[in-house]
Amino acid sequence: MSSVLEVNDVTKxxxxxxxxxxxxxSIPKGxxxxxxxxxxxxxxxxxxxxxxxxxxxKGRIAINGIDMKKNRTEAALKMGAIVESPIFFPYMTGRGxxxxxxxxxxxxxxxxxxxxxxxxxxxxxxTARADDRVGTYSLGMKQRLGVAQAILGNPDFVIxxxxxxxxxxxxxxxxxxxxxSLREKYNMSxxxxxxxxxxxxxxxxxxxxxxxGRKVWxxxxxxxxxxxxxxxxxxxxxxxxxxxxxx
Amino acid sequence: xxxxxxxxxxxxxxRKLTWCLFLSMPVVNYAAGRYxxxxxxxxxxxxxxxxxxxxxxxxxxxxxxxxxxxxxxxxLTSLVVTEEYRTGQLRMVMLRAYSFGQxxxxxxxxxxxxxxxxxxxxxxxxYAVGYFLFPHTDTVKLFFYEEAVGHGMALAYNLKFYGLxxxxxxxxxxxxxWIAVVSQxxxxxxxxxxxxxxxxxxxxxxxxxxxxxxxxxxxxRIYFSSIPMIQWQGLVLMLGESPRYGGYIFTVxxxxxxxxxxLAYRSFTRMDRWV
Numbered sequence: 244m245s246s247v248l249e250v251n252d253v254t255k256x257x258x259x260x261x262x263x264x265x266x267x268x269s270i271p272k273g274x275x276x277x278x279x280x281x282x283x284x285x286x287x288x289x290x291x292x293x294x295x296x297x298x299x300x301k302g303r304i305a306i307n308g309i310d311m312k313k314n315r316t317e318a319a320l321k322m323g324a325i326v327e328s329p330i331f332f333p334y335m336t337g338r339g340x341x342x343x344x345x346x347x348x349x350x351x352x353x354x355x356x357x358x359x360x361x362x363x364x365x366x367x368x369x370t371a372r373a374d375d376r377v378g379t380y381s382l383g384m385k386q387r388l389g390v391a392q393a394i395l396g397n398p399d400f401v402i403x404x405x406x407x408x409x410x411x412x413x414x415x416x417x418x419x420x421x422x423x424s425l426r427e428k429y430n431m432s433x434x435x436x437x438x439x440x441x442x443x444x445x446x447x448x449x450x451x452x453x454x455x456g457r458k459v460w461x462x463x464x465x466x467x468x469x470x471x472x473x474x475x476x477x478x479x480x481x482x483x484x485x486x487x488x489x490x
Numbered sequence: 491x492x493x494x495x496x497x498x499x500x501x502x503x504x505r506k507l508t509w510c511l512f513l514s515m516p517v518v519n520y521a522a523g524r525y526x527x528x529x530x531x532x533x534x535x536x537x538x539x540x541x542x543x544x545x546x547x548x549x550x551x552x553x554x555x556x557x558x559x560x561x562x563x564x565x566l567t568s569l570v571v572t573e574e575y576r577t578g579q580l581r582m583v584m585l586r587a588y589s590f591g592q593x594x595x596x597x598x599x600x601x602x603x604x605x606x607x608x609x610x611x612x613x614x615x616x617y618a619v620g621y622f623l624f625p626h627t628d629t630v631k632l633f634f635y636e637e638a639v640g641h642g643m644a645l646a647y648n649l650k651f652y653g654l655x656x657x658x659x660x661x662x663x664x665x666x667x668w669i670a671v672v673s674q675x676x677x678x679x680x681x682x683x684x685x686x687x688x689x690x691x692x693x694x695x696x697x698x699x700x701x702x703x704x705x706x707x708x709x710x711r712i713y714f715s716s717i718p719m720i721q722w723q724g725l726v727l728m729l730g731e732s733p734r735y736g737g738y739i740f741t742v743x744x745x746x747x748x749x750x751x752x753l754a755y756r757s758f759t760r761m762d763r764w765v
Contacts, residue, residue, distance in 0.1 A: 294585055295584075295585075296581070296584060296585075315589070316587040316588060316589055317587065319585060319586055319587040319588075320587045322585075323585075324585050326578075326581060326585070327578070328578075330577070330578045330579055330581060330582060331579070331582075332501055332504065332579055332582075334504050334505055334506070335501075335504050339504065342500075343497050343500055343501055343504075344497070344582055344583075344586070346493045346494075346496055346497040346500070347493055347494060347497055347583065347586040347587070347588065348493075348586070348587070349493060349587065392582060396586070396587075
């Protein structure tokens with residue numbers, strides 16, 4: 244199976260301090276991958292490098308085989324992302340935000356932009372509230388609009404950084420179903436960073452765990468949460484995660 | 491690139507501030523007109539500072555150029571660059587298929603376009619306000635001209651003054667763009683912008699006290715190295731019957747624009763983006 248994301252020996256140093264230390268992993272097409280680690284482990288720094296906001300000090304990142312350093316603009320065409328939290332132009336409506344960002348997709352004509360906006364609004368279930376200002380949206384609606392922004396360009400690969408933050412149980416279930424349906428219908432691949440391990444276990448087929456800027460584990464979720472980790476027989480991701488991080 | 495500029499343009503017009511700025515132009519112009527109307531009561535009618543229909547566009551703009559327009563540039567740049575950048579809003583654009591250099595150039599182009607449009611609206615308002623508030627004379631007295639000139643020449647003079655005024659504002663945009671890119675908050679960007687503006691007003695005035703020590707030539711070079719002083723006195727000297735300091739002032743404006751736009755571009759494209 245070909246990889247939608249390849250990360251090879253990526254290191255990030257800031258003012259002499261190593262934040263990310265030689266991390267390598269890949270995500271096959273159509274996979275939903277969890278990206279886990281305690282606070283300060285370097286998850287968001289890694290995500291910023293994956294999206295091209297930060298440049299790696301060393302190593303190579305490729306989206307669909309396109310080198311992020313050599314051709315960031317082409318690589319970005321294949322990718323959508325929510326970094327840290329979904330953010331919007333607060334003085335615009337939901338549809339206005341999407342329309343403004345849709346203009347930035349050079350491969351879409353104006354008619355195609357309009358159709359795509361309606362399509363993604365339908366996918367995330369925001370059509371009825373699309374003409375309201377973003378400021379009036381609930382947290383769950385903002386998360387869904389964030390996902391709509393991320394998938395606007397019909398990407399192959401979507402990065403979601405803490406997408407379930409602040410969501411109530413219904414909101415979490417909606418988001419989970421949305422991610423799984425996008426994978427099913429459009430074969431989209433996801434990298435999801437979250438502290439909500441129960442949610443990660445439900446939605447992610449593969450996991451990457453980092454600690455202090457280093458990869459400590461990667462593989463199939465069932466292998467970590469399913470009791471394969473030394474001494475942990477309960478199949479509980481949280482226990483396995485804590486055990487790995489406190490070693 | 492065109493799509494990027496359209497997107498920037500749309501966002502700017504979605505802000506109330508942009509509409510307020512345009513709607514304020516007639517009000518600001520009328521306020522300047524009322525000021526010159528009262529000043530006329532104490533000014534001899536054969537002096538160029540006596541406002542008439544033909545010279546009011548320059549008199550009114552000269553005052554507002556070095557005050558209101560510089561402040562507008564500082565505000566607009568801080569909001570369009572620093573606020574979008576530091577609140578993370580610009581991240582949505584940065585994640586798309588455009589280089590950071592293209593994003594910077596689109597922002598600079600949109601700010602420059604809006605300021606040009608504001609200057610054009612102010613010019614039209616000046617003629618409207620001047621038409622209703624000031625006497626209509628056959629000839630117009632201009633600064634550093636021996637004789638009064640006809641209305642055609644006065645119009646050409648006014649257009650040149652507005653064009654040069656716009657160039658000084660573009661230099662100011664370059665400075666504030668750099669400040670906006672390196673500032674961590676909108677308040678810092680506005681504070682540093684105002685600080686630069688006040689510094690640019692103060693050092694020429696301080697140098698006036700040192701003119702005997704500096705010599706007149708060095709003093710005038712220091713004086714016209716300041717953007718607000720170029721706006722206040724330099725432009726009329728450049729446009730006089732016997733133009734003075736033209737080459738020097740053009741060099742200063744070009745230096746500000748090239749140096750600070752280059753620094754801003756470099757900072758925007760090279761630094762890590764913690765947004």
